[in-house]
Every structure is written in structure tokens, then in C-alpha cells.
Amino acid sequence: MERLVSGIKPTGGLTLGSYIGAIKQFVELHKSYESYIFVADMHAITTPQEKKELRNNIRDMVAIYLACGLEPDNATIYIQSENPYHAQLSWILECNTYLGELNRMTQFKDKNRKEGSKNLSCGLYTYPVLMASDIILYDADVVPVGEDQKQHVELTRNIVERFNNKYGSTFKMPRPIIPEAGARIKDLQNPKMKMSKSDSDSRGCILLLDEENVIRKKIMSAVTDSDNKIIFDEENKPGISNLMMIYASLKDIKLDEVERKFVNSNYGEFKKAVADAVINTLKPIQEKYKEIINSSLIDEILNKGIEKVIPLAKDKCLEVQEKIGLGR
Ligand code: ATP
Ligand code: LTN
Numbered sequence: 001m002e003r004l005v006s007g008i009k010p011t012g013g014l015t016l017g018s019y020i021g022a023i024k025q026f027v028e029l030h031k032s033y034e035s036y037i038f039v040a041d042m043h044a045i046t047t048p049q050e051k052k053e054l055r056n057n058i059r060d061m062v063a064i065y066l067a068c069g070l071e072p073d074n075a076t077i078y079i080q081s082e083n084p085y086h087a088q089l090s091w092i093l094e095c096n097t098y099l100g101e102l103n104r105m106t107q108f109k110d111k112n113r114k115e116g117s118k119n120l121s122c123g124l125y126t127y128p129v130l131m132a133s134d135i136i137l138y139d140a141d142v143v144p145v146g147e148d149q150k151q152h153v154e155l156t157r158n159i160v161e162r163f164n165n166k167y168g169s170t171f172k173m174p175r176p177i178i179p180e181a182g183a184r185i186k187d188l189q190n191p192k193m194k195m196s197k198s199d200s201d202s203r204g205c206i207l208l209l210d211e212e213n214v215i216r217k218k219i220m221s222a223v224t225d226s227d228n229k230i231i232f233d234e235e236n237k238p239g240i241s242n243l244m245m246i247y248a249s250l251k252d253i254k255l256d257e258v259e260r261k262f263v264n265s266n267y268g269e270f271k272k273a274v275a276d277a278v279i280n281t282l283k284p285i286q287e288k289y290k291e292i293i294n295s296s297l298i299d300e301i302l303n304k305g306i307e308k309v310i311p312l313a314k315d316k317c318l319e320v321q322e323k324i325g326l327g328r
Contacts, residue, residue: 004033005140005174007040007080010057011049014064016206016278017195020182020249021146027069029144029177035075036138036309037065042080042087043131046124047198062298064208067288078305080134085313090126090133092320093159096166097129101155107148132156137313139172147183148194150176167323182249188222191238209286212279219243219275220268230262230270240267243274250277 008014008022026037039061044054058079065077080086102108105128112120123130131152135143136159143153153176160171187193189204197205206218224239232255234241244258247270251258262270292298321327 001034002141003139004029004035004142005135005138006144007038007134008061009040009043010061011044011197012053012057013197014208015195015197017185019208020185021179022144023068025144025177025179030070030075033142037070037075037077039079043127046121046127059298062302063289063293066292067285072301076305076308077301078309079302082306083310083313085137085317086133088317089137089320090130093133094126094129096163097159102126106151128152128155132159135174136160136171137316140174141172142177143174144177147178150178170320170323181245185246186238186242188218191223191242206278208282215278216275219278220271224267228266230265231259247274247277250281
């Protein structure tokens, strides 16, 4: 069975974008692979985090994975920082990655442009290498992520190729899995921009735990054009195309089916259908989340998960250290 590895940063307020781009894929794929899904808490601290909030967000992330439908019998779920080999391998990989490669990472370049280098940590700059470590530590075959993470998986592939050429076959070559519909859900108020928990204003961004009336209001007031035709055209009709993407993904249908279904509808009717689809998806998740968040299940699953991954990661790390001559 091939291996799947992926994770999400617990920085609070998970968005509909992360659900469609990442978690929905985890849930659909996790039974067909040997799956390792983690909480990327070491990635969270690349930007400042408040201690108490971070702890809550880590627990929340696990409850959300479970509420969305990840089954612990079919996926190993764990917290990244509880396995020290992620950071251990990451350092070795950093010493085998070029500055030029990190300088090309568009996510960092965007943040640098917006916030200025004075306020950014070195960890934010090198985090794609930690991500590479997360992936190849477990010999992942596939990595389900949204479009914005594709470049980081490409970097991982370059690191693997270089390392294997230099030291002999050591790491598996991973491939990204990007969803067909919903790889890049846009902000509802600014549909040229990615829907994101840190960059979107709250009206443009649906959170997985938003109340029903809040979700409906955000979708009904999403920015669209004035031509009142439900046609997919990202260039000229970004707002309506984004809503079509959300609908297609949640209903598991193609975009041309959405066009046909709503050929006689106006924007108001279509938005209502999108709001219903989002609410019907999120409501059961929210109910399950409330049941799980305070249960002991979370710790049981995390204990089991970390027990399983540490020996795997240790073996890989020792193999790497041996190949490059570290230690005795
Ligand atoms: P931040 O704003 O803090 O950088 P984010 O909202 O972009 O966070 P992440 O936690 O970085 O979300 O993303 C988790 C996963 O969800 C990644 O695989 C990412 O590609 C995917 N993802 C995030 N936002 C979107 C989006 N708008 N559309 C599709 N996929 C997304
Ligand atoms: N960088 C990703 C989270 C992440 C990840 C990974 C995803 C960290 N390590 C390994 C897939 C595989 C993000 O969502 N910002």
C-alpha cells in the first residue's frame, strides 16, 4: 500500500479553503493509503503564537480531523513536535538545500513583501525544508495539499533527487495530490486573493466553526459581477467562479454540471444553494466536533499515533546520519 503524509498548521480558525483544499482530500483518500496525518505545530510557531491559544488550537485541530471523518483505525494521527526526528532531519536537509531555492518560494516572497523582513522569523524562511522533512521522513508516496503548497512539494522533490544522487537511494520521491475543484478557494470579498485565516478579513473567509447565520450572511454578500449568469470564467467573473468551485467541490460534481444546473437561476438563487451546501457540510462536522473536543479520545489517539511514528522516523534518521557520516 502506498503511503500518504500531510498536515495542517494549528494557527486557529480553520477555513472552508483548508477544508476543501486539504481535509476533504485527507478524508477521501485516507483509507486507500497507509496514512499519516499530523498537526504541524512546529510550523505554527514560524509566526508568533500565544502559548495558551496554541495548545488549544493543537487540540482543536485533532478534533476537527476526527469530526471531518478521519478514522483513527485508518490513519495515524500525531503531533509533529512530539517526534523530535522531524527537526533532526530538517537540519540535515537544510544543509543540503540552497539559499537560491528558498529565495524562489513565492509564499515567503509574498509575506516578505507585505510585512517586511524585519518582522519575519528565520523559521518562516526555512519552513519549506521542515515540510520536506515531514514528508520524506516517512517515505511518503503522496501528499494531498492545496495549490499554494505545491511549490513546497516540488522543492521536496528536488531535495530528494539531490540527496539520493549524492548519498545513494535513501528517500522515496513524493508526489503532490491537488484537488481538481477547489485547489485555491478565494476570499469572498476579494476573489482574486486566497481565502486565508491570516490574510482575509473575516467577512471574506468562512471558518469551519462559523454559525449557520454567519455562513449564510457571508455567502449572500459575496462579491460578484453584475451580469447575473452562472458561468465559470475565473478571469472575468472571479466571484461567481469561486462560488461555483465551492459548490462543485462540496457536491462532488464538475463545473459544467454546475453551469447546467443553474442555467436558469439568478445570483441570489445560486448563492442560496451554495450557502445550503456549505451549511449541510459543516453542520454535522460542528456537531461531531462538540462531542469530541472534551473527550479523552483525543489523547488516546495521539498517544497511539506518536508511539507508532517515532520508531519509523528514528530508523530513517539513523539511516541518513550513517550515510552522511554523522556521529560514531
Ligand atoms: P495561513 O493564512 O495561516 O498561512 P491558511 O489559511 O493559508 O493559513 P494553511 O493552514 O496554511 O491555511 O493550509 C492548510 C492546508 O489547506 C494546505 O494544504 C493548504 O494548501 C490548504 N488551503 C489553505 N487555504 C486554502 C484555500 N483557500 N483553497 C484551497 N486550499 C487551501
Ligand atoms: N505547510 C503546510 C502544512 C504542512 C504540510 C507538511 C503539508 C507542514 N508540513 C507536510 C503537507 C505535508 C501548510 O499548510 N501551510
